[in-house]
Amino acid sequence: MLDREDLVVSRCPGVGRAISKKDAREIADALIDRCLAEKYERDKIQQHLKNVTLPRGTFVVIDTEGMKYL
Numbered sequence: 516m517l518d519r520e521d522l523v524v525s526r527c528p529g530v531g532r533a534i535s536k537k538d539a540r541e542i543a544d545a546l547i548d549r550c551l552a553e554k555y556e557r558d559k560i561q562q563h564l565k566n567v568t569l570p571r572g573t574f575v576v577i578d579t580e581g582m583k584y585l
Contacts, residue, residue, distance in 0.1 A: 517550050555579075 516523045522543055534542075559579040567582050569575065574585040 517546060520550070522547065 524543075556579050560577055563577050563579075563581050567577070570584075576583045576585060
């Protein structure tokens with residue numbers, strides 16, 4: 516599990532079988548990669564929010580590519 520940017524590990528029942536250190540490392544790496552991707556997306560969205568004026572009475576979606584009118 517990630518606690519902010521720290522990887523926290525503990526014993527857990529998991530899938531009911533042993534897992535190799537290699538497999539555990541791959542899972543941890545995937546978790547960290549996902550965290551970095553989510554941070555990138557969050558930062559891009561915040562950047563777009565700073566640079567746009569939200570229109571009144573119109574629905575929009577803001578994602579990593581910018582603002583899109585619905």
